[in-house]
Amino acid sequence: MNIRIIKDKIIANAMLILSVASVSFVFLIGIGLYWRAAPLFEGHTLFSLFSTSEWAPSKGKFGFYPFIMGTLWVTLIAIAVALPLCLLMAIYLTEYAKPGIRKVILPLVNILAGIPPVIYGVWGIFFVVPIVREYLAPQFIEYSSGYTVLTGGVVLAVMTFPILVSIVSEVLRTIPKELKDASLSLGATKWETIKKVVLKRAFPGIMAAAVLAVSRAFGETIAVLMVCGNVPVAPTSVFDAGYPLPALIANNFGEMMSIPLYDSALMFAALLLFFIIFLFNLVSRIILNRIEYKFIS
Amino acid sequence: MGIKKRKTEEAIFKTLMVLACILVSSSLFLIIGTIVAKGLPYLNWDMVSKVPQGGFYLGKEGGVLNAIIGSLYLAGGATVLGLLISIPISVYLNIYLKKGSLLSKSAKLAYDVLFGIPSIVYGAFAFSIMVWLGVRASLLGGIIAVTLLIIPILVRTLDEVIATVPKELKHAALSLGATRWEAAKVVLKQIRPGIYTAILLAFGRGIGDVAAVLFTAGFSDNIPKYIDEPAATLPLAIFFQLGSPIPEVQGRAYASALILTIIILVIVFLSHVLATKQNKHKI
Amino acid sequence: MTQHPLISVKDLNVHIDGHHILKNINISIPDKSVTSIIGPSGCGKTTLLKTFNRLLDDTANVTVSGSVLVGDEDIYAPHAEVTHIRKKMGLLSQRPYPLPMSIYDNVAYGPRIHGIRKKSELDVIVEKQLKDTSLWNEVKDRLHTPAAKLSIGQQQRLCLARGLAVKPEIILGDESTSALDPISTHKIEDLFVRLKEQYTIVLVTHILRQARRISDYIIFVYMGEIIEFGPTEEVLLYPKEELTKQYVKGFIS
Numbered sequence: 113m114n115i116r117i118i119k120d121k122i123i124a125n126a127m128l129i130l131s132v133a134s135v136s137f138v139f140l141i142g143i144g145l146y147w148r149a150a151p152l153f154e155g156h157t158l159f160s161l162f163s164t165s166e167w168a169p170s171k172g173k174f175g176f177y178p179f180i181m182g183t184l185w186v187t188l189i190a191i192a193v194a195l196p197l198c199l200l201m202a203i204y205l206t207e208y209a210k211p212g213i214r215k216v217i218l219p220l221v222n223i224l225a226g227i228p229p230v231i232y233g234v235w236g237i238f239f240v241v242p243i244v245r246e247y248l249a250p251q252f253i254e255y256s257s258g259y260t261v262l263t264g265g266v267v268l269a270v271m272t273f274p275i276l277v278s279i280v281s282e283v284l285r286t287i288p289k290e291l292k293d294a295s296l297s298l299g300a301t302k303w304e305t306i307k308k309v310v311l312k313r314a315f316p317g318i319m320a321a322a323v324l325a326v327s328r329a330f331g332e333t334i335a336v337l338m339v340c341g342n343v344p345v346a347p348t349s350v351f352d353a354g355y356p357l358p359a360l361i362a363n364n365f366g367e368m369m370s371i372p373l374y375d376s377a378l379m380f381a382a383l384l385l386f387f388i389i390f391l392f393n394l395v396s397r398i399i400l401n402r403i404e405y406k407f408i409s
Numbered sequence: 410m411g412i413k414k415r416k417t418e419e420a421i422f423k424t425l426m427v428l429a430c431i432l433v434s435s436s437l438f439l440i441i442g443t444i445v446a447k448g449l450p451y452l453n454w455d456m457v458s459k460v461p462q463g464g465f466y467l468g469k470e471g472g473v474l475n476a477i478i479g480s481l482y483l484a485g486g487a488t489v490l491g492l493l494i495s496i497p498i499s500v501y502l503n504i505y506l507k508k509g510s511l512l513s514k515s516a517k518l519a520y521d522v523l524f525g526i527p528s529i530v531y532g533a534f535a536f537s538i539m540v541w542l543g544v545r546a547s548l549l550g551g552i553i554a555v556t557l558l559i560i561p562i563l564v565r566t567l568d569e570v571i572a573t574v575p576k577e578l579k580h581a582a583l584s585l586g587a588t589r590w591e592a593a594k595v596v597l598k599q600i601r602p603g604i605y606t607a608i609l610l611a612f613g614r615g616i617g618d619v620a621a622v623l624f625t626a627g628f629s630d631n632i633p634k635y636i637d638e639p640a641a642t643l644p645l646a647i648f649f650q651l652g653s654p655i656p657e658v659q660g661r662a663y664a665s666a667l668i669l670t671i672i673i674l675v676i677v678f679l680s681h682v683l684a685t686k687q688n689k690h691k692i
Numbered sequence: 693m694t695q696h697p698l699i700s701v702k703d704l705n706v707h708i709d710g711h712h713i714l715k716n717i718n719i720s721i722p723d724k725s726v727t728s729i730i731g732p733s734g735c736g737k738t739t740l741l742k743t744f745n746r747l748l749d750d751t752a753n754v755t756v757s758g759s760v761l762v763g764d765e766d767i768y769a770p771h772a773e774v775t776h777i778r779k780k781m782g783l784l785s786q787r788p789y790p791l792p793m794s795i796y797d798n799v800a801y802g803p804r805i806h807g808i809r810k811k812s813e814l815d816v817i818v819e820k821q822l823k824d825t826s827l828w829n830e831v832k833d834r835l836h837t838p839a840a841k842l843s844i845g846q847q848q849r850l851c852l853a854r855g856l857a858v859k860p861e862i863i864l865g866d867e868s869t870s871a872l873d874p875i876s877t878h879k880i881e882d883l884f885v886r887l888k889e890q891y892t893i894v895l896v897t898h899i900l901r902q903a904r905r906i907s908d909y910i911i912f913v914y915m916g917e918i919i920e921f922g923p924t925e926e927v928l929l930y931p932k933e934e935l936t937k938q939y940v941k942g943f944i945s
Binding site: 116117119120123124126127128130131132134135137138141144145148196197198200201203204205208209217219220221222223224226227228229230231232233234235237238239270273277301302303304324327328330331332333334338358361362365378379382385386389390392393394397398401 | 415416418419422423425426427428429430432433434436437439440443444447494497498500501502505512515516517518519520521522523524525526527528529530533534536537538560564588589590591610613614616617618619620623624644647648651662663666669670673674676677681
Binding site for chain 3: 507508509510575576577578579580581582583584585586587588591595598599601689690691
């Protein structure tokens with residue numbers, strides 16, 4: 113055996129170890145977070161952590177209910193705003209738009225993906241917050257600071273535009289042209305074809321994209337923290353402030369060292385995020401991969 | 410249903426689609442417009458050329474050079490470290506392994522999950538490791554957290570780029586008696602522009618992230634000289650200054666946001682140029 | 693067979709994803725001649741060709757049983773060194789895939805990885821191979837420009853030169869002219885005929901007229917089995933098997 117072949121074998125083994133290690137990193141994170149969060153479970157049941165509302169670390173009370181609700185409100189508002197817009201946009205870009213328009217718009221959406229969260233936050237404070245405070249909220253309630261779950265949801269919606277538009281467009285593009293032609297040649301209009309054939313066929317893919325976007329919104333920290341108000345009370349309307357889980361971690365991480373279990377509680381929040389996102393990603397990726405294989409083979 | 414009504418429905422939805430397009434694309438200009446309008450009045454030479462002087466956080470003299478340099482160090486260090494780890498992984502998964510093998514399939518899935526994990530979780534995880542190892546918040550800590558964050562980005566982008574190389578190119582090298590490693594080098598050469606794009610993407614993500622560096626990098630008014638010193642980052646400087654009640658300090662937050670946006674736009678522009686530039690070895 | 697065989701295949705079976713792609717292949721391919729593998733698309737021609745240089749190893753879920761002897765060496769023996777085996781065979785694929793480097797470096801790539809470093813030596817090899825593939829006069833003034841700048845026909849000849857530079861014994865062609873225009877096709881075919889004095893050439897082709905023009909022997913493969921093997925004239929003009937007759941007449945394709 114000559115030196116080149118020995119070199120190739122050594123490199124192969126080194127890379128194999130690196131690859132396996134990086135794959136098992138997913139589990140390492142999960143186990144690491146669990147290990148740090150574990151002390152919390154000694155005095156608290158999972159049910160009590162999820163269902164109680166009192167957050168008083170110095171008294172040993174850790175109710176996650178307000179934070180979970182804050183996260184849910186913000187995320188659901190975000191997806192409710194973003195999904196219809198992005199769906200319409202993706203349909204337009206793949207089915208109606210001329211290639212020239214697509215070439216201009218898609219890079220713009222991609223730039224949006226590159227903008228850092230903190231910039232979204234600054235924009236939220238100076239653009240979305242005033243609109244909510246001055247124009248939207250007064251229509252419904254007497255006073256709002258503008259720092260609400262609605263504001264957070266809108267900022268998050270804009271942040272999820274790129275991922276939604278790109279994945280939904282991709283899913284729509286996998287629909288075979290023959291299928292559309294078959295519908296069109298039966299006398300359906302283009303819109304009817306889209307509505308009854310394309311969207312029906314693309315439904316699992318669109319759902320997968322939505323789940324991915326939700327998981328992205330779920331974990332977003334800084335931008336939401338900056339515009340959400342951060343009041344640890346479960347919101348009851350879109351004009352209430354909210355306090356999502358990632359913001360809880362970010363705001364308190366530095367200060368928790370002296371209070372017992374505080375650290376574990378925040379790690380529990382991180383574990384919760386990790387677990388939900390792990391699940392969401394897994395499900396949506398499995399759906400997306402299945403679509404890919406179906407159309408490729 | 411009459412044809413007229415069907416056509417009207419189509420027209421309505423088409424209008425909605427155009428509106429959605431306008432709304433979504435205009436959000437970019439709204440964001441950049443807001444940042445420019447807010448930040449430009451406060452942007453001056455001191456901002457990008459000086460570190461904070463005495464009383465900076467009360468509105469006195471100085472700039473955010475410490476944060477700019479800190480961010481560049483941090484994102485640069487993490488990108489280099491990330492590449493050293495992710496290139497071998499992508500090469501192994503895509504070039505060494507057979508297509509459709511169990512490891513390559515599970516790795517794809519694992520990287521999709523890692524890609525989706527929010528930066529705050531990476532930050533918290535890296536912080537726990539640092540506490541465990543006794544490393545204090547420093548440039549090194551920040552680099553580790555950001556590296557964790559960008560490895561999945563790099564691996565996934567490289568995956569996509571390598572997938573565009575026809576397998577016959579690899580076969581051509583192999584049938585000349587090249588080893589797999591030598592064939593991999595040929596493929597890497599073929600995708601060089603794609604590697605640059607991946608680097609820019611990872612660097613951009615690294616320079617803009619707050620949540621991962623919040624507890625890991627610390628903050629300092631000085632430009633770090635060693636890797637174990639705390640380092641300021643631009644996004645964190647924005648975040649902290651924004652919380653100040655003093656108008657001058659807030660103004661600097663806007664100016665810092667503008668600086669960060671400009672850096673990001675330059676990165677996006679560069680990668681766009683790279684992506685559209687003709688590869689001179691195009692097959 | 694009067695000529696001494698260079699490649700001998702014994703009881704070769706190939707399964708891919710559970711499908712039986714090649715069934716009980718037994719064949720001896722004569723040395724220093726052109727042998728064409730013909731047959732309808734999807735019949736296993738290309739798979740058969742890829743078993744010769746073990747490029748099949750690169751696909752998942754493939755099982756190969758039996759043996760392929762090249763000279764006296766069984767390339768599927770447990771300790772066979774695949775890199776060494778591949779060096780013995782130049783591959784010319786369906787369309788040219790120049791390596792991402794200059795014309796000169798493409799030809800010099802093989803010799804370089806096999807240890808030739810001296811520029812004067814490499815210069816000689818590059819010039820010889822480019823002359824052998826009738827490319828020298830067309831490219832001698834731009835040896836250091838990217839190979840991708842050449843026309844597709846020139847690229848294919850460059851790939852042939854690149855393969856010859858590692859001194860193979862065998863040239864494998866996988867429908868090597870299917871992406872080329874008639875003039876470039878003609879040049880490649882001429883080269884094959886000229887090169888068979890020094891090399892054993894095995895081609896996969898779906899063009900019967902091409903097989904007739906350049907090959908000495910023909911293997912007809914159908915549904916993963918070898919139906920007929922013999923000198924070109926015999927197989928094409930006086931086929932023994934009914935299936936071959938139907939294929940040659942164009943009833944099955």
